[in-house]
Amino acid sequence: MKKILEPIQIGNMWVKNRMVMAPMNTNYTNENGAVSNQLIAYYQQRAKHGVGMVVVEAVSVDETIINHEVQPLLTHHRYVPGWANLVDVLHGYGTKVSIELVHYGSEGNIGPKVSASNISHFGCEVKSLSIEEILEIEEQFVQAAIRVKQARFDAITLHAAHGYFLAQFLSPLYNHRTDQYGGSTQNRMRILLEIIQKCKAALGNTFPIMVRYSVEEFIHGGRHIDESAEMAKMMQDAGVAAIDISSAATGSVMFNLRPNGFGDFEGFLLAYSRKIKQVVSIPVICAGGLRNPDTMEAAIQNGDTDMIALGRSILADDAFCQKVYFNQESRIRNCLCCQECLNSVDSGQSLRCSVNPLTGRESYFEIKEQPANKRKEVLVIGAGPGGMAAAKAAAERGHKVIVCEKTANAGGALKAGSIPPNKYRIADLTAWFERELRLLNVELRFLTEADKRYVQKIAPDIVVFACGADYQRQIPGAGLPNVITAQEALQNPEQVGETVVILGGGATGCETAEMLAGQSKSIAFLGMTDVYGKTIDYDVTDGPQQQGRTITVVEMRSEHGLDMSEDSRRLMHIELRERGVNLMANTMVGRIEPDGVVIKQKDSQEEKLRADTVVLSAGLQPVGMPFVPDEAEFYMVGDAVKPGKIIDAIYTGYVTGSNL
Numbered sequence: 001m002k003k004i005l006e007p008i009q010i011g012n013m014w015v016k017n018r019m020v021m022a023p024m025n026t027n028y029t030n031e032n033g034a035v036s037n038q039l040i041a042y043y044q045q046r047a048k049h050g051v052g053m054v055v056v057e058a059v060s061v062d063e064t065i066i067n068h069e070v071q072p073l074l075t076h077h078r079y080v081p082g083w084a085n086l087v088d089v090l091h092g093y094g095t096k097v098s099i100e101l102v103h104y105g106s107e108g109n110i111g112p113k114v115s116a117s118n119i120s121h122f123g124c125e126v127k128s129l130s131i132e133e134i135l136e137i138e139e140q141f142v143q144a145a146i147r148v149k150q151a152r153f154d155a156i157t158l159h160a161a162h163g164y165f166l167a168q169f170l171s172p173l174y175n176h177r178t179d180q181y182g183g184s185t186q187n188r189m190r191i192l193l194e195i196i197q198k199c200k201a202a203l204g205n206t207f208p209i210m211v212r213y214s215v216e217e218f219i220h221g222g223r224h225i226d227e228s229a230e231m232a233k234m235m236q237d238a239g240v241a242a243i244d245i246s247s248a249a250t251g252s253v254m255f256n257l258r259p260n261g262f263g264d265f266e267g268f269l270l271a272y273s274r275k276i277k278q279v280v281s282i283p284v285i286c287a288g289g290l291r292n293p294d295t296m297e298a299a300i301q302n303g304d305t306d307m308i309a310l311g312r313s314i315l316a317d318d319a320f321c322q323k324v325y326f327n328q329e330s331r332i333r334n335c336l337c338c339q340e341c342l343n344s345v346d347s348g349q350s351l352r353c354s355v356n357p358l359t360g361r362e363s364y365f366e367i368k369e370q371p372a373n374k375r376k377e378v379l380v381i382g383a384g385p386g387g388m389a390a391a392k393a394a395a396e397r398g399h400k401v402i403v404c405e406k407t408a409n410a411g412g413a414l415k416a417g418s419i420p421p422n423k424y425r426i427a428d429l430t431a432w433f434e435r436e437l438r439l440l441n442v443e444l445r446f447l448t449e450a451d452k453r454y455v456q457k458i459a460p461d462i463v464v465f466a467c468g469a470d471y472q473r474q475i476p477g478a479g480l481p482n483v484i485t486a487q488e489a490l491q492n493p494e495q496v497g498e499t500v501v502i503l504g505g506g507a508t509g510c511e512t513a514e515m516l517a518g519q520s521k522s523i524a525f526l527g528m529t530d531v532y533g534k535t536i537d538y539d540v541t542d543g544p545q546q547q548g549r550t551i552t553v554v555e556m557r558s559e560h561g562l563d564m565s566e567d568s569r570r571l572m573h574i575e576l577r578e579r580g581v582n583l584m585a586n587t588m589v590g591r592i593e594p595d596g597v598v599i600k601q602k603d604s605q606e607e608k609l610r611a612d613t614v615v616l617s618a619g620l621q622p623v624g625m626p627f628v629p630d631e632a633e634f635y636m637v638g639d640a641v642k643p644g645k646i647i648d649a650i651y652t653g654y655v656t657g658s659n660l
């Protein structure tokens with residue numbers, strides 16, 4: 001049997017396997033911070049599919065200092081019954097449940113800022129706490145811990161990671177105190193050890209207390225692995241039942257929650273976790289970029305970690321663990337590391353996932369898992385993500401589905417989208433969809449362009465138009481032979497000349513520039529240079545290829561990459577700068593000419609940029625419905641309705657397909 005499926009003991013708690021759902025804030029609690037049906041259904045879906053232990057997302061012990069408008073809370077007994085409901089549901093599946101208790105200190109988005117010293121990545125004034133105030137916060141943790149036990153949770157996880165309150169005391173970056181709570185490792189650990197001791201006194205010695213902390217803060221002046229290993233020993237001596245490994249401080253959080261711009265970062269914390277395991281005998285849980293079940297199994301077998309915490313992997317595929325149980329690893333829907341989940345939460349919405357339309361929507365769509373009353377014939381036109389999501393959902397309800405695609409293969413815009421450096425996960429998504437459709441006996445007809453006659457011949461009951469979007473050619477000269485689209489440039493780089501102007505500096509334009517610039521440089525991102533997370537520290541070495549083309553990306557807005565997540569945008573700017581790509585913002589395009597582009601920047605004269613090739617990378621328009629079917633019921637999904645992103649195409653495809 002796989003080691004990852006073996007039970008493990010954490011204190012007096014047995015967990016049925018080594019897979020843990022990492023804590024992730026969702027904004028699914030209600031507006032008062034209490035448990036909602038949406039939250040229960042979301043966790044239930046993961047428990048149903050076999051996860052051994054859920055560590056419920058960060059729950060604040062202080063309702064005045066919070067990170068999200070709908071922060072989950074355990075600050076009063078009135079919250080206990082709701083949490084107990086959640087625990088009961090998860091226990092029904094044999095899943096163990098811990099809950100992460102947090103105080104945000106100086107790094108909560110909302111409320112006062114308090115900390116060990118006057119430091120916050122926000123750069124604002126912070127109240128440095130007196131000893132009396134420290135003891136009050138310790139008491140807040142203890143009171144919350146008592147409520148945790150009342151709600152029948154199996155364990156507690158103290159949040160001492162990511163630069164929040166407890167992490168602030170632990171870190172030399174944040175903690176400049178000269179009293180007994182600052183200075184030496186022992187002193188910086190004091191608050192955590194006191195909380196552990198008091199919780200044990202309140203809950204009994206056997207109730208498992210785990211600590212989640214950053215073993216490496218990836219920030220200048222922050223804590224490193226050697227001291228973190230010392231701290232692990234101290235936690236074990238204090239009676240901690242398991243150590244839950246994470247990384248980064250607030251300013252460097254992108255080094256923990258790595259976006260795809262980091263390239264391949266599979267299991268990037270395993271080397272650190274191994275060092276912790278060498279000094280403690282209690283179980284170690286490791287999170288961080290773990291996507292591949294083979295890596296997970298090997299990590300446990302090699303002694304790098306005892307348990308695997310699934311973060312974004314279990315958002316992207318709620319049945320991840322079940323697929324590991326049944327040797328169906330190839331059926332796992334992989335996370336794209338696109339950060340839509342994080343962005344949705346950070347922008348005050350509820351968590352959504354690009355590839356899993358059900359994440360957080362489990363309770364709304366449950367019914368759609370049932371077979372349809374009547375089996376219908378469904379023709380989906382277009383094998384992009386929208387069409388494939390619709391086809392999959394329709395086939396799952398028992399309909400007979402044909403997908404016709406005018407090109408030779410599946411993926412639609414994802415084919416070009418997967419070509420830039422670090423975007424290979426998008427190709428995996430296409431391959432996954434194709435495999436799933438074949439398992440569902442969906443018929444895929446390539447090199448088949450659907451028109452009205454074709455639909456008449458098939459005579460389906462339902463037609464789903466998923467034909468995508470096209471580039472507008474409104475700029476004068478856009479029809480010239482020196483003009484190609486970003487999709488064409490990515491798929492046929494040999495058609496692109498030496499001097500290139502890309503029109504449109506959104507994600508696609510920037511990624512196209514990155515790809516066309518070639519791999520002349522290899523960049524390793526190391527960490528942040530300051531607590532504010534203003535500057536990224538990185539190393540550049542010569543890459544395998546000589547410098548490629550001369551590239552300018554013209555953008556009319558104030559900055560390039562504004563449609564990317566902030567972290568991805570920052571990485572992209574470094575990549576482009578180091579590859580010598582010229583970025584022109586606040587720039588309007590006047591016209592395209594056979595040898596270049598006429599542009600105008602704010603408050604200056606028209607100027608000509610010489611170019612062998614001009615790449616269109618903005619101004620998509622929906623294809624819509626190329627024709628109206630005579631008899632069939634019809635729907636439209638994805639970019640065909642409104643050019644958007646993968647998340648929109650998959651979501652509209654899923655909702656349409658599952659309602660047929």
Ligand SMILES: Cc1cc2nc3c(=O)[nH]c(=O)nc-3n(C[C@H](O)[C@H](O)[C@H](O)COP(=O)(O)OP(=O)(O)OC[C@H]3O[C@@H](n4cnc5c(N)ncnc54)[C@H](O)[C@@H]3O)c2cc1C
Nearest residue numbers: 382384385386406412413417450468638639644645646649
């Ligand atoms: C270069 C590029 C990079 C991108 N990168 C990202 C990214 O990183 N993240 C992200 O979220 N989004 C990205 N996007 C956007 C994302 O790819 C689209 O939103 C998504 O692919 C839309 O899916 P869709 O199924 O609606 O349409 P499409 O993916 O465009 O698929 C439409 C399909 O329909 C076929 N078709 C059209 N007409 C017919 C017909 N009459 N008969 C048969 N077949 C037909 C087309 O050939 C095509 O395969 C990118 C887009 C581009 C162009």
Ligand SMILES: Cc1cc2nc3c(=O)[nH]c(=O)nc-3n(C[C@H](O)[C@H](O)[C@H](O)COP(=O)(O)O)c2cc1C
Nearest residue numbers: 022023024025057058287288289290311312341342
């Ligand atoms: C949307 C989102 C919310 C998160 N919220 C928390 C949280 O509440 N507490 C915490 O300790 N970590 C949080 N994390 C970090 C994850 O637990 C995990 O450590 C991180 O995502 C890295 O693992 P991954 O690469 O598997 O995603 C969050 C991550 C995401 C994506």
Ligand code: SF4
Nearest residue numbers: 335336338339341354
């Ligand atoms: S939204 Fe993107 S990063 Fe987040 S889990 Fe889904 S695929 Fe992964």
